[in-house]
Amino acid sequence: MNMLYIIKKNLLRYLLAPVPAFTFLAVYAFGSGVNNPANFTWLMGIVIFIVTLAPAVVIEMEEERNKGYAFLATLPFPIGEVVRIKFLMLLVSIVALGLAGFAILAGMGLPAPLLSETVKILLLSLTLCIVIESLVLTLTYRYGAIPAVTSLMVVTLLMNVGTFISFRDGLPGKAAIAGVGGAVKDLGWFYQALFAAAGLAAFFLMMRLAVRIKGSRMI
Amino acid sequence: MDNVLEAKGLKKEYDRFSLRDVSFAIPRGYIMGLIGPNGSGKTTTIRMLMNMIRPDAGVIRIFGMDPAVDEKAIKNRIGYVGEEQFYYENKSVEWTGKFVSHYFEKWDSAVFAGFCDTFGIDQSRKIKSLSKGTKVKLSIAIALSHAPELLILDEPTSGLDPVIRREVLDRLMEFRGNEERSILISSHITDDIMRIADSVAFIVDGRIVFDREKDFIVSNWKRIHFRPGAAGERVRGSLADVKEHAFGSSGITSEYSKIRDELAPGVAAGDIRVENVTLDDVLIAFVKGE
Numbered sequence: 001m002n003m004l005y006i007i008k009k010n011l012l013r014y015l016l017a018p019v020p021a022f023t024f025l026a027v028y029a030f031g032s033g034v035n036n037p038a039n040f041t042w043l044m045g046i047v048i049f050i051v052t053l054a055p056a057v058v059i060e061m062e063e064e065r066n067k068g069y070a071f072l073a074t075l076p077f078p079i080g081e082v083v084r085i086k087f088l089m090l091l092v093s094i095v096a097l098g099l100a101g102f103a104i105l106a107g108m109g110l111p112a113p114l115l116s117e118t119v120k121i122l123l124l125s126l127t128l129c130i131v132i133e134s135l136v137l138t139l140t141y142r143y144g145a146i147p148a149v150t151s152l153m154v155v156t157l158l159m160n161v162g163t164f165i166s167f168r169d170g171l172p173g174k175a176a177i178a179g180v181g182g183a184v185k186d187l188g189w190f191y192q193a194l195f196a197a198a199g200l201a202a203f204f205l206m207m208r209l210a211v212r213i214k215g216s217r218m219i
Numbered sequence: 220m221d222n223v224l225e226a227k228g229l230k231k232e233y234d235r236f237s238l239r240d241v242s243f244a245i246p247r248g249y250i251m252g253l254i255g256p257n258g259s260g261k262t263t264t265i266r267m268l269m270n271m272i273r274p275d276a277g278v279i280r281i282f283g284m285d286p287a288v289d290e291k292a293i294k295n296r297i298g299y300v301g302e303e304q305f306y307y308e309n310k311s312v313e314w315t316g317k318f319v320s321h322y323f324e325k326w327d328s329a330v331f332a333g334f335c336d337t338f339g340i341d342q343s344r345k346i347k348s349l350s351k352g353t354k355v356k357l358s359i360a361i362a363l364s365h366a367p368e369l370l371i372l373d374e375p376t377s378g379l380d381p382v383i384r385r386e387v388l389d390r391l392m393e394f395r396g397n398e399e400r401s402i403l404i405s406s407h408i409t410d411d412i413m414r415i416a417d418s419v420a421f422i423v424d425g426r427i428v429f430d431r432e433k434d435f436i437v438s439n440w441k442r443i444h445f446r447p448g449a450a451g452e453r454v455r456g457s458l459a460d461v462k463e464h465a466f467g468s469s470g471i472t473s474e475y476s477k478i479r480d481e482l483a484p485g486v487a488a489g490d491i492r493v494e495n496v497t498l499d500d501v502l503i504a505f506v507k508g509e
Contacts, residue, residue: 005321067305073271074301075322076294216273 003077006085013055014093021051022100029104037110041118044104045125048097053133056090060137061145069214080211083141087207090133098126123192127199134206141210222280223247223369223401229267229277238263238425241277245369245418248398250391252412252433253405254502255422261405262302264422265373268403269299281369295324298362302373304354308347312340312357316364323365334360338386352383359387363394370394372404376411384408388415409498419498421505428505440501441475442494443482444468449490454478459504471496471504 025044034040063069073079105118132152139148187195222244229241238260245251255261266272268279270286270293279286281293306315312335320326335342338356340349349357355375362370370391376384391402392415406412412419413433420430443450443458446467455461457478458470472478475493485491 005318009318062307066307067303068307070271070301070303071305071307074269074294074299075319076291076324077322078290 003081003085006082007089010055010059010086010089013059014052014089017051017054018093018097018100021047022097022104025101026104029108034108037105037108037114037118038121041101041105041121042125044101045122045129048094048101048125049129049133052090052093052097052129053136055093056086056133056137057140057145057149059086060140064145078215080215083211083214084207087134087137087203087210090137091130091203094126094129094133098122101126120187120192123196124187127196130199130203134203138206138210138213141213221247223282224268224403225278225280226264226268227278229264229279230275231263231267231272232275236260236263236425238267238274241422241425241427243420243427243430245401245403247401248395249417250395250402250404250415252409252416252419252498253403253422254407254409254412254419254498255405256407256502256506259422260425261407261422262373263425265371265403265405268371269294269297295365296368298365298367298370300355300358300362300370300372300375302377304351304358306346306354306357309345311343311345312349313342315346315357316342316361319361325366327364327366331360331364334363352379355379355387356383359390363390368400370400370402370404372402374406375404376406376408384411391415409502413498421502423502423505429501436498436501437495439475440471440473440496442469442471442496442500444492444494445485446490449485449488451481454481460500460507471500473501 025047028034029040069079069082072082101122102119105115105122110118136148136152139151142148224245226244227242229238231238236258241260241264243251253261253264263272267274267277268281268286270290273287282296284293286293307318310318316328316331316335320328320331332342334340335357338353338360340353340357340360346354346357359375362372372391376387379387388411391404394400395402402415404412404416416433418430418432419436421428443454444467445454449467450458454472455470457472457474459472461468461470482491482493486493
């Protein structure tokens with residue numbers, strides 16, 4: 001079980017940001033009261049995305065700076081195991097924060113229909129986190145942490161600009177966003193589960209790809 | 220004699236370099252030197268042995284196992300010192316020792332502490348504060364602290380001062396001990412190889428051009444100096460890297476044992492002088508393609 005020491009080495013990074021972020025979210029949810037639980041849940045999804053992706057990327061930047069994989073490649077274990085461990089740490093952190101999110105939603109005392117809607121939003125957010133973050137991590141192994149994160153930021157910026165422009169009067173953006181919100185609300189649990197399963201499948205596919213990429217470029 | 224390491228027909232294509240059909244074997248108890256100029260393929264070969272690079276073709280067997288399949292079992296029995304020393308720079312020597320100790324089945328913390336003491340490595344210091352020489356010594360300490368049967372060393376003495384170099388070489392000789400353990404050491408510092416190796420493989424432009432026991436090289440490769448007319452046709456035909464100078468000519472032969480009798484009268488008359496060559500001379504002869 002010597003992989004535990006890879007986990008131990010990186011665990012602190014995964015605890016640093018989520019603990020204060022979720023403490024803040026919990027205080028906000030239970031303290032001041034939330035006017036719009038749906039928006040709050042989307043915000044929670046964004047927080048989960050940031051506080052789980054950031055440590056994964058920082059860890060890889062640190063590995064790049066130290067040429068950590070060149071060091072690890074001298075030790076008696078396949079480097080692919082390290083990649084798998086890092087992917088699984090990412091998945092566990094997303095799921096753990098997702099559970100914390102569900103606990104917050106459950107503790108907010110929302111009426112049943114609203115609780116159902118927010119849970120669906122959170123589940124969708126977690127699925128998106130799993131897919132996008134595994135993609136970013138795979139790109140990190142292929143092109144390096146900085147290019148991968150820069151690509152993500154550029155795509156996010158373009159999406160935000162696009163959303164901002166489409167929100168202007170006469171354009172269909174606002175209606176489209178409202179439509180997405182409505183679609184999530186009306187999405188059946190079967191399709192939610194199917195979507196989550198597809199997200200997990202994509203995650204494991206990315207992990208496999210990353211293992212292959214890292215296995216062929218350790219130095 | 221059983222081989223601890225066998226490489227057969229290793230190939231690797233890069234844009235500007237290719238490793239071509241590299242084959243060699245290291246018998247148990249042997250120290251093999253891998254000599255070649257910079258960029259000749261020494262590091263690529265060693266990284267293939269360590270399963271850090273996948274060969275395009277060829278077979279590697281270490282302790283009879285395939286590194287791509289039995290990586291864990293093989294690396295537990297290998298001590299490796301790379302060309303460059305990579306560690307987590309913000310971590311201490313002590314942390315590094317503890318970290319690697321979890322992965323090697325036969326790690327001995329007392330041995331590691333002993334090497335740190337011997338090498339003057341302060342375990343409380345951070346890796347980033349260590350000099351290049353100290354990092355090499357740390358790598359050697361790690362490589363020797365898990366009872367390896369084979370050491371694979373890629374330019375371990377490159378960039379070290381002569382005192383540390385000698386210290387490192389002494390440690391390697393100590394390691395071989397009862398000749399049950401083997402070493403593969405690559406270097407372009409041929410003096411180091413001459414000092415410790417039993418056999419030498421010359422790698423030039425991605426190809427093993429020569430692979431023999433050191434004693435064979437020492438006894439068969441000589442530099443012959445001769446006055447005009449003192450060397451016969453056969454002697455002159457066996458010479459490479461021939462240079463003319465004011466007192467006559469000189470060249471390197473790889474067939475000294477075959478021409479020794481023919482040289483004897485000239486040597487006795489003082490017209491021919493035979494000199495040992497260095498591994499540098501042999502390498503240069505191969506690089507020049509002569």
